[in-house]
Amino acid sequence: MVGFVLSSTPVVRRSRAGRFCKQSRVRVGTSASAGQAKIAMDSVEDDEQIVVAQGARKRIAIVVEPTPFTHVSGYSNRFKTHIEHLTKAGDDVLIICPDNSENAPSEYMGAKVQNVPGFKFPLYDKIQVSLGLWGVYSPLRDFKPDIIHLSTPGLMTFAILVYARLLRKPLIFSYHTHLPHYAMTYGMWYSVGLAWWLIKVCHNRADATLATSPQLCNELRQHGVQRVGLWPKGVNTNVFNPKFKSEAMRSRLSGGNPQDNLLIYVGRLGAEKNLQALKAVMAKLPSNTRLAFVGDGPYRTTLEELFAGTKTYFAGLLQGEELSKAFASADVFVMPSESETLGFVVMESMASGVPVVGARAGGIPDLIQHERTGYLFEPGSTDQVVDYVRKILYDAKLRETMSKKARSESEKWSWKASTSVTRNFHYGRAISSFKFRALWGLGLPRSLSWFRWIRRRMVMLFVLLTQRVKKAAMQY
Structure with missing residues (x-):
């Protein structure tokens, strides 16, 4: 069977070397005006058939802020997995990140x-x-x-823009934290316009931008960001798996009451996550329902005070197998956040076989198929959350079916395929964009505008003619 592979140039071509993946499809839509592309991978049933390194070996510099190695977050998992697949494919990778901690690594997976x-x-x-x-x-x-691949937003953005121009290297941004939404959440509504202006100015100086969901891609384009592409999602279905379901972990998360219904939230405890809304949800659910927060953040103390006296457990930060067990041991994952650029924890819950009730906002609708793999509620609708949670809790057949479908859907999201698309398509597109923009003189230092190009050619022609005249005069 002949399938599709992604080359190092921004085209998709057929390969005689083998299949891209069994029964998979890669759809590419392009816009001639902006050179944009949208990639969707419908299924990845044979991960071994995917080739990450198409074309020449690359030297890739990845600048990540904050560090993905001593800071736990969804995006840190993305970068670590991406780096792992790049180095396994034979690319040379340099990671630059701010980290003063004693346990900061000097090497990761060969990079x-x-x-x-x-x-x-x-x-x-x-x-x-x-x-x-x-x-x-x-x-x-x-x-x-x-x-150069830079994560944004961050304070290093401005320096990297300058360095990339001085070194005359292609630059691609990946957008991970939605600043305008954070500004609204933290009461800085007056800075939303400034945030969008900074995003537009900085990202349009790069050769390409990656966003983590189709919804965010569209929003960035609507606000004037050019050359936007989708960074395909992925999840480790071996690490997050129903097999990690544990009665001991369930007992811990439920405060010693494993027979009770157990809702779980995993992630950063920040004000922008809208976690306080879960108190009203808990108040409308049966008394044998419990809630567990797994994670840490600046809003934890406030949440602990808010949920004091309720059947809520704060587990703190869990990692490794403990985290896998926490996901798999719950009945329902609740995601009230409306600011997710993607929502890794949603994918991890689905891979663990736990249905998700999430907000119809941000990148969450790109993950959940409503009434099939989970439920999507309208932002602010407590009654909808309660209704959907009740359906899952009290319909064992529905919960089992939804669990299997969620797990099956998550198995289509391969990190290897995600890295292949990013490396071979998006990096190639950024490199081509860099060369095109340099050719036409659209803002790169020491690049050639038409006037400078003509002037330089005239100078070269004058020098050449002078040398020939001088040579001819010497012969006589």
Whole structure:
């Protein structure tokens, strides 16, 4: 069977070498005006058939803020898995991130990690950020990357924009934290316009932008961001698996009452996650329903005070097999957040065979098929949340069917396929965009505008003629 593979150039061509994946389809839609592309992978049934490294070996510099190695979050899992597949494919990878901690790694899965000086972020002191003024430019220059991949938003954005231009290297952004929504959540409505302006200005200086959901891609385009593409989702279905279901973990999360109904939320405990809304939900559910929060964040103390006296358990940060057990041991995962650019924890819950009730907002609708793999409620509708949770809790057949469908859907989201698309299509598209923009002189330093191109050619012609005249005069 002949399938599709993604080449290192921004085209999709047939390959005689083998299948891209069994019964999979890659759809590419392009816009001639913006060179945009949208990729959707419908199923990945044979992950071994996917080839990550199409074309020449690449040197890839990845700048991530905050660090994905000592900071736990959904996006950190994405970057670590992406790096792992790139190095396994034979690419040379340099990771630059701000990290002053003692356990900061100097190497990860064969990739060099350059830890640069940073400082604690004032609004959340558990993450480190950096202005990128020290320890960044020299490693980038010495590494001589084929492309620079920067996570945004972050304080290093401005420095990396300058460094990429000085080094004349292609630059691709990936957008992970939705600043305008955060500004509204934290009462800074007056800065929403400024946030969108900064996003547009910075991202349009890059050669391409990746967003983590189709909804976010569209929103960025609507606000004037150019060259936007979709970074395909992925989840580790071995780490997150129904087999990790544990009565001991269930007993722990339910405060020693494993026979009770158990709702769970996993993720950062921040004000933007709308977690306080779950108190009203709990008040309308039967008394034998319990809620467990797994994770940490700046809003934890407030939540603990708010939920005091309710059947709510705060487990704190869990990792490794403990986290896998926590996911698999619950009855329903509740996701009230309306600010998710994607929602990794939703995918991880589905992979664990636990149905999700999530907000019809952000990137969540891209993950949940309403009434098939979970439920989507309208933002702000407590009654809908209660109704959907009740359906799952009190209909064993529905819960079992939905659990199997959620697990089956998650098995289509391969990290290897995601890395293949990102490396071979999106990186190739950014490199081509860089070369095109350099050719036409649209803003790159030392690039050639038509006037400068003509002027330079006239100078070269004058020098050549002068040399020939001088040579002819010497012969006589």
